[in-house]
Amino acid sequence: GESVGLHLPTLSVQEGDNSIINCAYSNSASDYFIWYKQESGKGPQFIIDIRSNMDKRQGQRVTVLLNKTVKHLSLQIAATQPGDSAVYFCAESGGATNKLIFGTGTLLAVQP
């Protein structure tokens, strides 16, 4: 039968380039943010997190930036590698329920 494709936002980069994945969050009461990486057929994998009292946090090859004024979060990946190809989700928590709420994923496609 006919299949319906799902259109995730997609970022296509060349191997070795830097990648920037963006996320807009909705709850101004959120005070903790996480980036997860999900490879095909696997569960989400923790990458990096940041609290709202910070605006930047660095890990190995990854940097998360938080702009609370415009409720925007970004994940920067340096020297992107083929193994970075995956769907990336931002997640926020805080406020009354403190639940972890996932945003819409972004598909990162690394071209060799």
Add this chain to the structure above:
Amino acid sequence: EAGVVQSPRYKIIEKKQPVAFWCNPISGHNTLYWYRQNLGQGPELLIRYENEEAVDDSQLPKDRFSAERLKGVDSTLKIQPAELGDSAVYLCASSLAWGASSGNTIYFGEGSWLTVV
């Protein structure tokens, strides 16, 4: 150290049949979660356990879904009867404790992929 372990990895059932998923969290993690992930979307929380107590099941469709964590370690999630719209990935996750902090990072299993036909 082993991560969150789930089984079965894949399950295909006919509608109206029952299905159960099993989860073994990371050792020492008191908080256990079941999430559902539809294709192309982020995971959505179904239920959260603190030890053996279900402290947040507000998103669990209780007419057909049930879960238990009898000894505060392993957990099962059951659907009876399954409907076509239940086709999704069921993710189990765990954390040391509840609360948004780096020390309570939520770790996910590989998921149980359910197809209802």
